Amino acid sequence: MFLRMTVVGLIVSLGSWIGVTSASDFETILWPQDAPTLSDFQENELAFHRQQLELYRKHTTDSDPEVRELAETFLEVAIATAVNDWQQSEDELLRASELPSLNAAAYKAGSRDAMVEMHAVNALLNEARPSTAVAVARKSIKSLEASEYPAGLKLLMIDRLIQARLRATQWRSVAKERKSVSQALPQWFGYASSFPDGLRIAYQQYLRTISRVRMTTDLLAEDLRVCEAAGDVDPWILAMMKGHFHRHNGWQLRGGGYASEVTPKGWEDFEREMTLSYDNYKAAHQLRPLCPLAPAALIELAMLNLGSESVQDWFEASIAAELDYFPAYHKVLWSMLPRWGGSVEQMAKFATQCADCTQPDSLVPSYYFDVLKLIHKEGLPWKMILSSPRIKDSSYQVIRQIQQNDRFRTKSGMSGLECTCHGMELAIAYYNEDYPAAIAIWDAKADFLNEHNLSKFSLSRRIDRDKLDALNEFGNRISKMEAELGSQASQADRWKQSIDVCETMKATAKSTRTIRYLQSKIDLATVAIDFDEGRWVSFEFDEGLDHWHGAHQHFRVDGPTTLVASTETITGKAMLTHQLSFSGPREIEMMIEVLHKSGSRGRAGVELGDCRSGKGGRFFSMDPGQKRVDVYSTGELCHVFKPETKPSRFGIQVWGPHQWQISIDGQPDTDGPDPEFEPKTDNLSIGIPYLVPVSATVAIKGLRIRKLSDPPPKKLIDDTE
DSSP states (O other): OEEEEOOOOOOOOOGGGTTSOOOOSSOOOOOOTTOOOHHHHHHHHHHHHHHHHHHHHHHOOOOOHHHHHHHHHHHHHHHHHHHTOTTOOHHHHHHHTTHHHHHHHHHHHTOOOHHHHHHHHHHHHHTTOHHHHHHHHHHHHHHHHTSSSOGGGHHHHHHHHHHHHHHTTOHHHHHHHHHHHHHHHHHHHHHHTTSTTHHHHHHHHHHHHHHTSOOOHHHHHHHHHHHHHHSOSOHHHHHHHHHHHHHHHHHHHHOSSOGGGOOHHHHHHHHHHHHHHHHHHHHHHHHOTTOSHHHHHHHHHHTTTOSSOOHHHHHHHHHHHOTTOHHHHHHHHHHTSGGGTOOHHHHHHHHHHHHTOOOTTOOHHHHHHHHHHHHHHTTOOHHHHHTOHHHHHHHHHHHHHHHHOHHHHHSTTHHHHHHHHHHHHHHHHHHTTOHHHHHHHHHHSGGGOOHHHHHTTTOTTTOOHHHHHHHHHHHHHHHHHHHHHOTTSOHHHHHHHHHHHHHHHHTTOOSHHHHHHHHHHHHHHHHHHHHHTTOOEEEEEOSOOOSSEEEEEEEEEETTTEEEEEEEEEESSOOEEEEEEESSOEEEEEEEEEEEOTTOOSOOEEEEEBTTTTBOOOSOOOOTTOSSOOOOOBTTBEEEEETTSSSEEEEEEEOSSOOEEEEEESSOOOSSSOGGGOOSSSSEEEEEEEOOOTTEEEEEEEEEEEEOSSOOOSSOOOOOO
16 A cells, blocks of 8 residues: 655754754853843843934925924834834834834925935835835935935935835836945944944944845945045944955855865865954954944854854854844754754753843843744754653743733834743643643633744644644543553554544544544554564655755664654755654665766765764765666675666665664765764664755655564575566
């Protein structure tokens, strides 16, 4: 029989972090006491931008008092909205939705002031009127030049014009506007220098503006040249700009390919530029040690082993300057990714440390959710993550902090964060199979559990109210069935009884999710019966798995007879994997199809590695042009492979608790099996990951598996069909 299953996958070692402390280079964080938080910076940022309202009152060309009143009302709401002030009241938040109507009222009354026009651009973009926004932005710049407003505000108006041109798809004009940014910088930085945190606000605005357009070394060099030539730009600004320039230039000179493709000259230039970047960022930090921007930038450079300071040193310097400066957290979390030598153990530890931050007005505990989401993206299913007692405890701790802290309740993002908390509670109950609790949460928090929120925990396509009822009923019926059968019943009898239970429930199911769930239980029970009786069990995978998207199928054989399966859909570029874990003797046959495009580079083939020891490297490989594969054997594993047929068959016989990895890829040879797949248990685990470039496509058509009653021969088998 064939089960139609959609398949993607990932090999990730869950292992020791589930309930076990893991050593890492990133030690316990010493949270600073009474460090400034995001709210402190936002007060200064709001004061900085509210100065525009005072400038309007002083320099406006609107003479009519009624017009001025309407314009001031519009500016108050527009400035608060642009700053994204998290301390706004509910009334202020409601007024933000009235921004277009407030703008229209001021315009109809006759306001043509440069400041009003600048903020009108955002209101017009919110109304999806980009062409009108372009015209208004251009006029605001001309009005500014003819007014008594500070010339430094021109950068803000250019930024609005760039945004409007991008929305209007005026690409060539965007490039022209970018060149005008350089000339506006000295006056912009000069204007900002007299405000608390003004230089930081001005520099962050500069980065936002230049990020909207394709960044080039020539443009960054021109920005720096103009600011140095002005002679009055603050040294901290110049040091930050130099650090940014050399970092960007280093990556340009290195090239964006794989490390193996970088030339010796590319590495030499990269090291030189990154060293200059490090020196300038460090100088900036010494000039303004209470600003978090420079140490956050140095975290990335510490990953390159530049300087004597570690990633943690620069992270702690950044949070000492501002506890809630999340770009520093993002960079630390990036350094912990397995691809850079980190691990999910480190990431999980970092998450729980964020949960432990207790400074009353800090937003750090909310970052806990971001860490868990990234761990999930690295390949761990939510069920594995949220079944950890340590993660569950930390999750409830964060939820309590958010629900009890006035800082979280009054910020504008509260509704989204509150939804995340309720979604997390539901996910913990669901993935830990506490269905009565999941039903209670669903009924009590239904208004918060929209599709977007549920999708954060891979629940949106997985459950509904009817399915929760079915899961709860199924568990109750199975428990009753187990009690009636008693301990003497065979496993086959249990599977047959479970099929009867599912068939009965299907007759009254209300949703398609429930019906699919019950049918999957029937299919798996049927597979388990066939498997237990020694018959081949076959799985056929959907076609179309390529380097763009796929889905994940993970199945596990527990003990001698039980086959369990679960599915999860993942989109985006990913390593596609099929993974099996079991402990007894099994015989597996993979049906593999290799599709090789003409004129392609590299190779598409199969490789085998011993993941228990982490040794062995490539045991055999196949080039599509070859008629025969060189096959080697190791340990107690025997295998054969013939590429002549499509789909090709790859047979494996395994005996005893061993761990192996089989890789199908389209990349050049590597140094051996993925170290992340090194097992944490004694079960045999066979994974088939492949990462396919645009030049080749490898597809797994399916597999067959059956029990073995006798040990396999310790020699090569060469009789595959």
